[in-house]
Amino acid sequence: MLPPDAEVLLDAPDDLMGPALVEAAGGDPAPVAELLAATRRGGSWEQRDRYVRRVAAFARARPEWLDVWRARDPRDPDGLLVDAQRAVDRAWASPTRAELLREVSPLITAAARADHGDPVPWRLALDHARGARAGHTYFEELWEAAIRRAPHHHGCHVAALRYLATSWHGSHHECFDFADLAAQDAPEDSLTQTLPLRAAFGYLTDRCGPEVPRARLDAAADRAAALSARLPEGRPAPAEPRNLLTYVLVRLERWRDALEQLRLTGPYATSFPWDRDADDPLGRFLEVRQSVRVAVASGCPERGSGAPAAASGRPGSERGGRLRFGDH
Template identity: 70%
Template sequence: MVNTMASMLPFGRASRTTVKHPVAGLPADDEVLLDAPDDRLGPALVAAGQGDHEPAAALLAGTRRHGQWEYRDRYTLHLAAFARSRPEWLESWYAAAPQDPDALLIRAQVAVDHAWRSPARAEVLRGVSPLITAAARADDGDPVPWRIALDHARGSRAGHTYFGELWEAALRRAPRHYGCHVAALRYLASSWHGSHRECLDFADRAAQDAPSDSLVQALPTRAVLAYLNDDCGPGVPRERLDQAADRAVALSARFPAADLWPAVIRNKLTYVLVRLGRWEDALEQLRLIGPYATSFPWSRLSDDPLGRFLEVRDEVGLRVAASGAARGGHPHSGRAGRVHSGDH
């Protein structure tokens, strides 16, 4: 079984003082951004900070009109996170347009986020159901309320029958929506605690049925990440872990380097590759990530996710350099440096 992250990772804060120059192909530490918004979301957040909800409303309306469900889901999460600390703009938006599908969507996400932080989570979540229902009814073709409903089902410990109904409803609206697949995977991981093979089976089936450029190709890596951070249940063969990572590596290669959009996928993939000891593959993903760090998964390791991300970069660079020196200065790509299957 895999050890906990604390005992598995060699990253220590002391390593930051040993790296005086950035590794080739990586931006300098002070150029790296955490959870950076894209060119569409950034202005909406700035306006919301000034009390103006119109840019956020226009942004979400555009994603709904053009069926940009993955963007819509990410923007919803970011805007809801902002509204938790600065709610005035959302309150004025809802007061002005109480039937607006986009305002209803943000309100539902904020309510679920708030409930998840409550000690009485299940009880509080039961009171949130009407908000999710209102968001779903406001636009019947939008899958994002159903992703929220799947998260709600996990937190309220809903049974499998009810979950199955939600899952089918989500698939009817967007059968390849990554956010809904992640929500479903997290529900299964929660209800099948320790049954990581079953979760990997679910993720593998979804990836096999999805196009090669679909974000769902990264779903098995999400299942592997959960497995690597859990100390219960039977072990999963090393080959399956590598196959999941390889699938995500192939997906990552389809996107441009230093692109904000795939950074979420690439940060999680880097985490998994490091846990698997695939240092050269991890370095390649860090080069592709460029300046775009994400809080998750590094927040699992530290209250300073950006600092931990930078520590990981340093350590990976040092590992690859040492490996190249040991081989006469000729490092190669691939699965070099992986731990043996019995080591996990």
Template identity: 60%
Template sequence: MPLLRAFIRTARMIRHTGSLSEGLPADDDVLLDAPDARLAPALVAAGTGDPGPVAKVLAHTREAGEWENRDRYVQRLAAFATHRTEWFESWQSSAPHDPDLLLVKAELAVSRAFTSPARAELLRDVTPLILAASDADSGDPVPWRVALDHARGTNAPHTAFEALWSQAVRRSPHHYGCHVSALQYLSAAWYGSHAECFDFAERAAQDALPGSLLKALPVRAALAYLTTTAPRTPHGIPRTRLDAAADLAIELSRAYDTADAWPAEVRNVLTCVLTELQRWPDALEQLRLIGPYATTFPWDRVCDDPLGRFLELRDTVRLEVAAALPLRGGPGTSGAHYA
């Protein structure tokens, strides 16, 4: 019987896997961390050493209060400045007190420190940069997200972290980036527990507006739990809670267009969780919604080659879905079901 089941499973894979590629871009068309249409030309200019378009884009996010875009752009620009420094050095020389420059400078220093064995020591020296960024615009929550990351890296006690958190939510109660930073601090990998992480995520998701990325916080908590290196106890997070987190993120994902860059990271996180839960048809749906927009996170948690891991997982999901389809008919056949 086991041999027969294996034979049938293989036959199903052979029959259906090809047809399940519909809606998935070719491997060569998949992009890793692709910038949106506004940031992309600014990055191209920065690549030639010109910081002007970057400065304009960030100034617009600050003046318009586009805090989520601002946070994303700052992190992307800091990562870019790690490898291409000419434009950033030119910007510092021409406008050393620009509030947007100060914010990128603080983010760059924090992100560099996190990759160093001397993290705590380096982060202590970054404090003045974060203060300068926060003083440059008192209403901007993004420097406080940087401060929350800084506090996590310096082993700040809960009381200190909560003080920073209160400053962040005063400026933007539903800022996704600040909530993600708080979720990381409360995770079992840092200074909290899986239970604390889930409780925080579920409260924030419950209070969030429709369509808010905060609805995806529970699935990020699920990811932290499912990919932890620590052994799970019998009193860990129940499967029903993990599935509920995934279902909430699926609902959020469906509210956005296919191949939309804005929810790309959320969809990548959700796909990773769905595969860990072996919810293969749901994972395939998310892969189609992701389109060409792969993101480094969460695949860098499990592999040194995030894009390669993403593409490999697409193949795995198609095979698993194909293996559950009946031999006769296919995905579009009336009455077809997943076993």
């Protein structure tokens, strides 16, 4: 049983972040600051990374409270990190991205120096390097610094995978090799288990490069599904990996598996990956959800492992390790 369309929320904050953002909207940065400080003290890096991106997005639309925070305590590691994320996000949205990204480098450096054990500034530095078109040697130096702090940090691995995909467009086999190795090395409850799913998404949404065997795409989805089964049902935190897994399962025409992920997701839609296909990600999510329901109810044939790819070379097409740059 899936929740009604009217109850589905897009990019909903969790029970801790929601009230903190309400206070920030009223001009008080203290609850957000306390929440981020707790993630840093507790070494909750995945949660911290998710919170930083969420808070920075909120600050782009409502900046006054962050400006107050930064003025009160310019050296606060959490305020520095949110400010750096906001600056990078703003630069990414600009036509002069590379130039603007170079200008925000000091902010990222300050955030990294404010807490030497925090990997999240290094994830941000990896994203920044991709946008600034940094060379491979410099990127690998950043990567080594990131994994020294948190060897299995999901955000840093996603940033590295994106850099590989951007630098060698169409090199999907290399991206899968990197993602598979990282997932094999990661603990079974780590979000890095979903890195091959990211590689599958990159392949399925790219019309460039050699064909990837169907079995490899299914294995990536199966690995992510195994992690999803261990995560709490109907909660905001696992919503993004489950939305991504649903997207990939639909492209693979695995309707029943996609319906199961929609059940586990509950009322939580996320902009990514649905904004890849539509300007209205919530509308797209609801549209796909209904299509999955209909496919399952009508007994629509499913593709299994080893099934041939669609004629386009991409199934269902409709619209860790260490980086080894020398291998490419």
